[in-house]
Amino acid sequence: MLHIEIDGQQVEVAAGTTIMEAAESLGIYIPFFCYHPKLSVAANCRMCLVDVEKAPKPLPACATPVSDGMKIATASRKAKMAQQGVLEFLLINHPLDCPICDQGGECPLQDITMGFANPHSHYNEEKRVVEDKDIGPLIATEMTRCIQCTRCVRFGQEIGGIKELGATGRGEHMAIGTYVAKAVKSELSGNMIDLCPVGALTSKPFRYKARSWELKHTPGICPHCSTGCNTDVQSLGKEVLRVLPRNNEAVNEQWICDKGRYAYTGLNAPDRVTKPLLRDAQGKWTEVSWAEALDAALAGLEKVLARHGADKLAGLISGQSSNEELFLFQALLRGLGSPHVDHRLHQQDFRADAAMPLYPALNMSLEELEREPLIVLCHGFTRHQQPLTNHRLHKAVLNGGKVVSIDSMRQDFNFPVTQMVAEAGEDLALYQQLAGHLAHVHEEKQNDALVHLAQEMAAADNPLILIGSALLHHPQAADLLAQVESIAELAGGRIGWLADESNSAGAWLSGCVPQRAPGGHLLAEPGLPAGACWNADMQGFILFGVEPGVDSLAGAQAVQRLRDAEFVLSISQFGNEARQYADVILPMAAFAEGSGSYVNNEGRCQSFRAAVKLPGEARPGWKILRVLGDGLKLPDFQYNELSEVSAAWHHAVGDYGMDIPPFHAFPVLEAVQPIAAGELLRLGDWPIYQGDPLVRRARPLSTPLVARMHPDQARQSGIQGEAVEVSSASGKVTLALELDTHIPLGCIWIPLGYPETSGLAAPYLPCSVAMAALLPETQRAS
Amino acid sequence: MLSEKSLKAIAFERSKYPPEESRSALLAALRIAQEEQGYLRDELIEYVAEILGLPAIQAFEVATFYTMYDLKPVGRHKLCVCGSVSCFLNGSDNIIRHLSKTLGISPGETTADGLFTLQEVECLGACKDAPMMQLGDRYYENLTPESLDALIAQLRGGSEDVR
Numbered sequence: 001m002l003h004i005e006i007d008g009q010q011v012e013v014a015a016g017t018t019i020m021e022a023a024e025s026l027g028i029y030i031p032f033f034c035y036h037p038k039l040s041v042a043a044n045c046r047m048c049l050v051d052v053e054k055a056p057k058p059l060p061a062c063a064t065p066v067s068d069g070m071k072i073a074t075a076s077r078k079a080k081m082a083q084q085g086v087l088e089f090l091l092i093n094h095p096l097d098c099p100i101c102d103q104g105g106e107c108p109l110q111d112i113t114m115g116f117a118n119p120h121s122h123y124n125e126e127k128r129v130v131e132d133k134d135i136g137p138l139i140a141t142e143m144t145r146c147i148q149c150t151r152c153v154r155f156g157q158e159i160g161g162i163k164e165l166g167a168t169g170r171g172e173h174m175a176i177g178t179y180v181a182k183a184v185k186s187e188l189s190g191n192m193i194d195l196c197p198v199g200a201l202t203s204k205p206f207r208y209k210a211r212s213w214e215l216k217h218t219p220g221i222c223p224h225c226s227t228g229c230n231t232d233v234q235s236l237g238k239e240v241l242r243v244l245p246r247n248n249e250a251v252n253e254q255w256i257c258d259k260g261r262y263a264y265t266g267l268n269a270p271d272r273v274t275k276p277l278l279r280d281a282q283g284k285w286t287e288v289s290w291a292e293a294l295d296a297a298l299a300g301l302e303k304v305l306a307r308h309g310a311d312k313l314a315g316l317i318s319g320q321s322s323n324e325e326l327f328l329f330q331a332l333l334r335g336l337g338s339p340h341v342d343h344r345l346h347q348q349d350f351r352a353d354a355a356m357p358l359y360p361a362l363n364m365s366l367e368e369l370e371r372e373p374l375i376v377l378c379h380g381f382t383r384h385q386q387p388l389t390n391h392r393l394h395k396a397v398l399n400g401g402k403v404v405s406i407d408s409m410r411q412d413f414n415f416p417v418t419q420m421v422a423e424a425g426e427d428l429a430l431y432q433q434l435a436g437h438l439a440h441v442h443e444e445k446q447n448d449a450l451v452h453l454a455q456e457m458a459a460a461d462n463p464l465i466l467i468g469s470a471l472l473h474h475p476q477a478a479d480l481l482a483q484v485e486s487i488a489e490l491a492g493g494r495i496g497w498l499a500d501e502s503n504s505a506g507a508w509l510s511g512c513v514p515q516r517a518p519g520g521h522l523l524a525e526p527g528l529p530a531g532a533c534w535n536a537d538m539q540g541f542i543l544f545g546v547e548p549g550v551d552s553l554a555g556a557q558a559v560q561r562l563r564d565a566e567f568v569l570s571i572s573q574f575g576n577e578a579r580q581y582a583d584v585i586l587p588m589a590a591f592a593e594g595s596g597s598y599v600n601n602e603g604r605c606q607s608f609r610a611a612v613k614l615p616g617e618a619r620p621g622w623k624i625l626r627v628l629g630d631g632l633k634l635p636d637f638q639y640n641e642l643s644e645v646s647a648a649w650h651h652a653v654g655d656y657g658m659d660i661p662p663f664h665a666f667p668v669l670e671a672v673q674p675i676a677a678g679e680l681l682r683l684g685d686w687p688i689y690q691g692d693p694l695v696r697r698a699r700p701l702s703t704p705l706v707a708r709m710h711p712d713q714a715r716q717s718g719i720q721g722e723a724v725e726v727s728s729a730s731g732k733v734t735l736a737l738e739l740d741t742h743i744p745l746g747c748i749w750i751p752l753g754y755p756e757t758s759g760l761a762a763p764y765l766p767c768s769v770a771m772a773a774l775l776p777e778t779q780r781a782s
Numbered sequence: 783m784l785s786e787k788s789l790k791a792i793a794f795e796r797s798k799y800p801p802e803e804s805r806s807a808l809l810a811a812l813r814i815a816q817e818e819q820g821y822l823r824d825e826l827i828e829y830v831a832e833i834l835g836l837p838a839i840q841a842f843e844v845a846t847f848y849t850m851y852d853l854k855p856v857g858r859h860k861l862c863v864c865g866s867v868s869c870f871l872n873g874s875d876n877i878i879r880h881l882s883k884t885l886g887i888s889p890g891e892t893t894a895d896g897l898f899t900l901q902e903v904e905c906l907g908a909c910k911d912a913p914m915m916q917l918g919d920r921y922y923e924n925l926t927p928e929s930l931d932a933l934i935a936q937l938r939g940g941s942e943d944v945r
Binding site for chain 1: 824827837838839840842843846847848849904
């Protein structure tokens, strides 16, 4: 330990500590711009110069390690002169446009200038002007304001995986930008806005909307993936104006992804429902009062129950719903006698249901992920599915760990990942081979990547196997899961689950699966899982926050079933899809409008509260469910406060561990139809900005719909040009085509989550392609 | 894009550094590429970055930083006049103005006959004989408008090695 003195205060610090860190530990503030605890030290802004005894010149606190006996003055005459000098230089070229700058009011340059600068400048000459860059729809640039701290560049290189951004030119001509005009494409790009200490990078959707001091801050939890990032929802009046990360080292550190940051822009989508809607006999929708809508809803449900029995009623709820909503939802359905409750619209193979854990748990903390030496991702493209969990994997790699991905296509990771790609439709075979190699790991010595992986897994001490979200979307998910279990056993490894949706964990715990009650208690008579409801002769549906047409794998089939059903009640935020099949639409609170709690991937229960008032006559989801339960004369629906529901949830769920068995015993798996060989196979999953109703409506995040094929496959299928007509058993569609060597031969990748593609057969089903002369106008525009 | 000889030279430079430090060979690799092709086109910079396994932007950062790298075609004689503090105090702005007038070009430009490029550069470490400039591999010091006129005349006359 070294003894040093800062501003007369003694402190003992470990060797290697910088002056900045030592001062921080004493609570002494040293101004800085380029320094950031999460980034490498650049020491290029010189703002943190301090006066060190016996040093001839002031030294940068962020880059100077302390030495024993060092005496540092942060506010001596020499230090102050240095600070004033640096600020005078920084302001030479910085425009004084604070009144029209979005950063005004939350600007380190502004604040530090007020606190440390000499009010007079010697500079009378012209200021330099830097050309603005167009780096996409999310970040507004005003590069003349840039002070070249390079935080954005370092963030891009060290964290975001953005390789396009850099600082070109020298001295006065130095500018931050891309070398050729390029949009910055990273799911973490928005964090550069928070990092920018001036107004050079600001949020484009937030531009000129409000001043920072006018905004109300409400702590929130991001509803867009299972990482459960902590957010700061900032609003003005009834409108959410931006969402920023809230520091939580254990979860999201100080980052959030662009999905969490910009999805709020979908809140005011044109099809937002703010009044109860009722469809009359002619199919015309009219806005009605709550009393009228509830009467219709209750009458409709009672009619289904009376005519077809509770067994013909199914309830499907979104995995983004809060614990309280999930709990009330299953109580409502089960109270009515229906066993068919599920949240797993993304899944099609439910044979392994008995083996599923209490909830999809990571079985470790997110922080622990960083220290894993070997991580095997099974059908998990974390970069898009759980971006901030992905960041932990990135850090594991930076710490010397290795990440291996097994998937049906090559994925575009932002850090080095060894990728094992299955041939078209051969996903199960790939896992079987790996298990086979693991069983005979000491015998074979082939030079094969998979054998090598098996050897590495066998040699590693307790390798971590993560079950990705996409594994559950697979038609042979049960067989894949069984293979994963045996692989883990053979390799002596642990299994962690990457939960599919923000509150998948909560949904399992709350009993929103057909075979389990709250707390995971097995039900004697399980109902049908979500995917099976479309084939069964269901006559009544209660939908809660879902759009089965785009949220399920078999969209067209789902919509058809819903149309044919006698009565559909949709409790929803948005109306476009529900208007096609529902009889009553009840307007529900959306993100930032309601309160509740989520259980994240780790098993961490995090609560959030409403940031803004509800639009129009929308009501919180739990209140709608409570009123319905009460109206249907179910017992235990007399809650007046959310806290009462939360207490009931906690009581029913009980204490659940954060480290739980990853599987129960597997049942005997009936064989399913093998994946058709020899034909062109459709691959696809929900892209990052298409995964839930809100983010689909966020215009700044919208990405054009394209099909992707390997160039060799396109040639083989005789496809040329920019469009392709895809036909499958259930429908056909013309899409823009992009050639992409990441797609295996024999496949065409078509994303889910777009209404345009919901008519196509589900992924891993055969389809055929033909040349298409022209793209439909609607897609051309994008 | 580059000759076998240049690729070999780059590989040699690369071999001087540890495997994970390919960035260290960037300066030399860009110089070798420029020596062969005369100047560094965007594609050439990208190509060099690719050879070394670096993100292209890193090569662009370096190529735009040093005035010794030319990002567009230059004349046969590249006059690099120092504009840093010692030279400036000794009248480098006059030297640049004089050259601009004589050659009819601004700093950063090349004469129509392709003979001269004028460039203002940062300190070349010859402050004791300021103002100075670099031409080819040689320094020309204690510059005056007269000495420049004589030099320009010689160069126009076809001389390569002038004192």
